[in-house]
Amino acid sequence: MSKFDPIRPYYDAEANAAIRKILDDPMLEAMMGFTFPEDNQKNWKELMKHTHSLRDFQINFIYPGLMKVLEKSSDGLSTGGFELLEPNTAYLFISNHRDIILDTSLLNACLYENGLVMTTSAIGDNLIQKPFLQTLSRLNRNFAIQRSLKGRELLESSQLVSDYIRKSLLQENRSVWTAQREGRTKDGNDFTQKGVLKMLTLAEKEGDPFSYFEKIKLVPVSISYEYDPTDVLKMPELLAKARDEKYIKSENEDFLNLLRGIIGTKKRIHIEVNAVLDQEIKEIAQSGNNLSEKLNQLCRLIDLQIWNGFKLWPSNFIAHDLLYGEKEYANEYTEEEKTAFENRFKNKIDTKDPDVVKNFLAMYANPVNNQKKALSEI
Structure with a gap:
């Protein structure tokens, strides 16, 4: 047993058993029917039965599915900045966040195409309540962020996530993706939440917690959709906030957002990998400021990079x-x-x-x- 068992993706040794568990699930059959419309079930099921690693599952099934999504619901994906990254190197990608599934999936597709280390990616456990989605998420190398916790439970959960991210980056040489804030940006204002950065520093056990950022390679990422496929679905929450009203999610709201993000119209999409924040982090670390002020400076730096890298469309x-x-x-x-x-x-x-x-x-x-x-x- 590992302390990370409640949140971690599957290990490769667990992949085949997990795949076989969902092999006949109607949701998987629908997904594969969309991805491989000219293939019959027997063929892709046979290939899945012989899949024994998360990477093979991602490359042989998730990646083609994503290409089909781009073909059916977008006018193409453009990229920039991937030449700044080095092979066999782990990065902490901090990204603006607009779509539940596509943001991290598209980044991973680009990393794969450029021969770079793909990520383990954060996902809220509220999005994977259905057994099929939880299994699929773990096969796609997601780790779960527990939502709706308070007090000591929240601190313990944050510590666990922080330790897992550090282990991925520094021990396993596995890149990590996390959003710059909890949940998606609804109003187009992409701001980094200080709490996200503070959570990351919990993994630093000795000395200045901010020194954690000097040990990793932090990369801000900008993702831009010409049309946000979930723009209308975000409106009720935005209006409630504007009117100072409490917003309560409907029962299937997260799932509807997830589905609409995949099939909804996006037009053009752009992902920009911004420069590794190396020298900038060293300067902040040496500033002599307290941790709170250092985190404020880093938040602002990430924001500026993400805003600058954002591809502005006619929309x-x-x-x-x-x-x-x-x-x-x-x-x-x-x-x-x-x-x-x-x-x-x-x-x-x-x-x-x-x-x-x-x-x-x-x-x-x-x-x-x-x-x-x-x-x-x-």
């Missing part, structure tokens, strides 16, 4: 101009693109409610404002 510029009643970015889009974007939100939201319109447009416009800030500071 972002259109939303900005509509939100502020300007034509500041009119040269960044065509009239056809503007009409298509306007039709999208007019068909999906109540345009008679000014709060709804404002929050929907801000979701796309905020990255424009944030990149403007980043360019003025970097």
